[in-house]
Amino acid sequence: MNLNLPSQRLFRPAASINSSKPSHNFLIPCNQRRTLFWFGKKNQPEAKAVAPKNTLTEEFLRKKPITAPPVRGDLASSSIFGDEMLAGPKPIGPAGAPDALRELPRNTDAMRAALDPRPESRKRWLRKMVIRTVAKRGRMTKKQFLKTQExxxxxxxxxxxxxxxxxxxxxxxxxxxxxxxxxxxxxxxxxxxxxxxxxxxxxxxxxxxxxxxxxxxxxxxxxxxxxxxxxxxxxxxxxxxxxxxxxxxxxxxxxxxxxxxxxxxxxxxxxxxxxxxxxxxxxxxxxxxxxxxxxxxxxxxNRKVWVQLPNRPITAQRQHYSW
CATH class of the missing domain: 3.90.470.10 (Ribosomal protein L22/L17)
Structure with a gap:
C-alpha cells in the first residue's frame, strides 16, 4: 500500500509516532513556502486581497453635492448643459467692457449681405418697375396682382x-x-x-x-x-x-x-x-x-347645362325638301 505523503513528513521523530496521542497535523491543509534550504509551512490562513484606495474618487464623492431627485422636464445630471444652468445667462456689461463680458448685438451688415446681396441691382429693378407702373397708370395684370398677394x-x-x-x-x-x-x-x-x-x-x-x-x-x-x-x-x-x-x-x-x-x-x-x-x-x-x-x-x-335640342326659334327653314 503506497501512501502519498510529503517528503518533509517522513522524517518526523519516532517519539511522536509512538506516542499514545499521535498528531495528525499532516492531514491539515496548509500553505507551503519554499526557502533556500528546505520547505517551510505557514499554518496561518491566507489574507484576503484588499483593493487599493483611490483618493481621487473618495475626494470627488466627498465634494459631490447631494442633489434632489430629477424633475420631469429638467436636465439630467449627465447633461452637457448643466454648467450653463448653474452659471446663468451671460452678463451684459458696459460698452467699454471686453467682448467676452458683454453680449454683442447682431451684425446687421452681414445679415443684409445675405438677404440683399446686390442692392444696386435691386434699386435699378425697382426703378424700372415704377416706370412701368406709371406708364400703365397703375393697372396690373392678373399674374402681377397674384405675385403681390401670394x-x-x-x-x-x-x-x-x-x-x-x-x-x-x-x-x-x-x-x-x-x-x-x-x-x-x-x-x-x-x-x-x-x-x-x-x-x-x-x-x-x-x-x-x-x-x-x-x-x-x-x-x-x-x-x-x-x-x-x-x-x-x-x-x-x-x-x-x-x-x-x-x-x-x-x-x-x-x-x-x-x-x-x-x-x-x-x-x-x-x-x-x-x-x-x-x-x-x-x-x-x-x-x-x-x-x-x-x-x-x-x-x-357657372357651367351651363348642355341640352340636345335648345329652345330657340327655327329660322331659314323651307316648307318642302330642296331636292
Whole structure:
C-alpha cells in the first residue's frame, strides 16, 4: 500500500509516532513556502486581497453635492448643459467692457449681405418697375396682382451624383405634398439619392422662411376649421393653415458628365461616364391651392347645362325638301 505523503513528513521523530496521542497535523491543509534550504509551512490562513484606495474618487464623492431627485422636464445630471444652468445667462456689461463680458448685438451688415446681396441691382429693378407702373397708370395684370398677394420660391440644388432616371421618381414623389410630409418621405426612403433630396428640401424650406417670409402664419386669414380641397391632379387634401408651405412643382435637370477609368483584363482601360443631375423645386403656400380650388369650383358651378335640342326659334327653314 503506497501512501502519498510529503517528503518533509517522513522524517518526523519516532517519539511522536509512538506516542499514545499521535498528531495528525499532516492531514491539515496548509500553505507551503519554499526557502533556500528546505520547505517551510505557514499554518496561518491566507489574507484576503484588499483593493487599493483611490483618493481621487473618495475626494470627488466627498465634494459631490447631494442633489434632489430629477424633475420631469429638467436636465439630467449627465447633461452637457448643466454648467450653463448653474452659471446663468451671460452678463451684459458696459460698452467699454471686453467682448467676452458683454453680449454683442447682431451684425446687421452681414445679415443684409445675405438677404440683399446686390442692392444696386435691386434699386435699378425697382426703378424700372415704377416706370412701368406709371406708364400703365397703375393697372396690373392678373399674374402681377397674384405675385403681390401670394409668395413663392424657386430653389435649384447642386448636381447630385445620380442619373435622371433615378432622380425623377423622387421628384414625382414629393410634388404636391407639404414640405414636412416630403421630408418624412425622403427620410424613410430606401433610395440612395433620397438623402441629397432631403438636404435640399430642408435648405429650400429655410430659404423660403428667411427670404420670402413663408410659413410664418403672420399674413392671411386664419381658417377656423380644416378645409378639404382638391388639387390640380385630382387628389383631396386637408388644409389647416393657409401659410403652410407645399411643393408645387419639382423637376430634374441633366448636369455635366464625369469620367472614371475602368481597368479591364489584359491591361485594357475603359472610361466610364458618371452622370450628374440637379433638382429644382417651387415652394408655395396653401393660400394658392385654396384660391385655385375655389376658382375651379366656381367654374364648374357657372357651367351651363348642355341640352340636345335648345329652345330657340327655327329660322331659314323651307316648307318642302330642296331636292
Amino acid at each position: 409668395r413663392e420660391l424657386l430653389s435649384k440644388s447642386h448636381d447630385f451624383s445620380t442619373s435622371v432616371k433615378k432622380l425623377n421618381p423622387l421628384a414625382r414623389q414629393i410634388a404636391g405634398k407639404t414640405v414636412e410630409e416630403a421630408i418624412i418621405q425622403m427620410r424613410f426612403s430606401t433610395k440612395k439619392a433620397a438623402k441629397d433630396v432631403l438636404e435640399h428640401l430642408e435648405y429650400a424650406k429655410n430659404e423660403a422662411i428667411v427670404k420670402r417670409g413663408m410659413g410664418l402664419g403672420g399674413s392671411g386669414k386664419k381658417i377656423q376649421q380644416a378645409l378639404r380641397i382638391q388639387t390640380k391632379d385630382g387628389k383631396r387634401v386637408n388644409v389647416e393653415s393657409p401659410t403652410t408651405i407645399y411643393v408645387d412643382q419639382a423637376w430634374v435637370g441633366r448636369g455635366l458628365y464625369g469620367s472614371t477609368p475602368d481597368y479591364r483584363a489584359r491591361g485594357k482601360v475603359s472610361m466610364m461616364t458618371n452622370p450628374t443631375t440637379s433638382l429644382s423645386v417651387v415652394l408655395k403656400e396653401e393660400a394658392t391651392r385654396i384660391r385655385l380650388h375655389q376658382e375651379r369650383e366656381e367654374k364648374i358651378k
